[in-house]
Amino acid sequence: MPETTTLFLIDPDPLARRIVGRIADQMNLDFRNYTSAEDFVEAYTRRTPGCIIAEFRLLGISGIELQNRLVDEGISLPIIFVSAHAEIAFAVRAMKQGAITVLEKPVSEQALWDSIQHALAHAKRVRRMDAKHAAIGMRLAKLTSKERDVFDLLVQGHPNKAIANRLDLSIRTVEARRHHIFRKTGTKSIAQLVRMVVETERRGGDR
Incomplete structure (x- = not known):
């Protein structure tokens, strides 16, 4: 009720x-x-x-x-x-x-x-905005620290090869973590991941 x-x-x-x-x-x-x-x-x-x-x-x-x-x-x-x-x-x-x-x-x-x-x-x-941000926070909280490292570089626009070199990983490992990131956050593209970050950073700005 x-x-x-x-x-x-x-x-x-x-x-x-x-x-x-x-x-x-x-x-x-x-x-x-x-x-x-x-x-x-x-x-x-x-x-x-x-x-x-x-x-x-x-x-x-x-x-x-x-x-x-x-x-x-x-x-x-x-x-x-x-x-x-x-x-x-x-x-x-x-x-x-x-x-x-x-x-x-x-x-x-x-x-x-x-x-x-x-x-x-x-x-x-x-x-409504608070509920949306809370939902985003819950999805991001599902990421492991290693997945979060890849996530941060993905939303900065780095390609898989650059991320692999930066984190000293194989491209296959980066691709696997990228797949896990999409699954855990309920997104299907880098653009959607970036939008999540933008929404989080805007919190409080429209109040």
């Missing part, structure tokens, strides 16, 4: 709670409200899908400090900041660190709705 997508509001403002709660109900999403970032961190179950809507100015851990913590811990929940006192410098910093947007209070319900839709679409892309 798929997990319910959740809107996490971190804001003690009762008006924000009513607005976000109403949007969550209209979108058929779970809704959880926390008055502090500490309460959210303590309650959050890792990998629960959704997005965060957080006030910049929170008692204790601030909104921007929470964002830094999520980044450091590899938690990819998208975050929307709202505040009546959002300074431009903080807004720019938040956006550079991956915030979906920064909305000024009083927040337009339509603007918040649109931002949540964008955040959830972004989160879905990230989860």
Whole structure:
């Protein structure tokens, strides 16, 4: 059974709670409200899908400090900041660190709705990308160290003869390891192997 997508509001403002709660109900999403970032961190179950809507100015851990913590811990929940006192410098910093947007209070319900839709679409892309990278990692992990040596040279464009000379192997041994690499990674060509490497190196670049 798929997990319910959740809107996490971190804001003690009762008006924000009513607005976000109403949007969550209209979108058929779970809704959880926390008055502090500490309460959210303590309650959050890792990998629960959704997005965060957080006030910049929170008692204790601030909104921007929470964002830094999520980044450091590899938690990819998208975050929307709202505040009546959002300074431009903080807004720019938040956006550079991956915030979906920064909305000024009083927040337009339509603007918040649109931002949540964008955040959830972004989160879905990230989860799909993470799953793809995990699958690639599992396939590459099947390679032995000797097969990985051949793999690294193959994706650099070296032909079998050059690989054999470089690793002091017979061409037949290189061909055998190449066959094992294709079988274990589920690929049929060097181009597909290169694509796997490119996908792995791009991880995080589109977040």
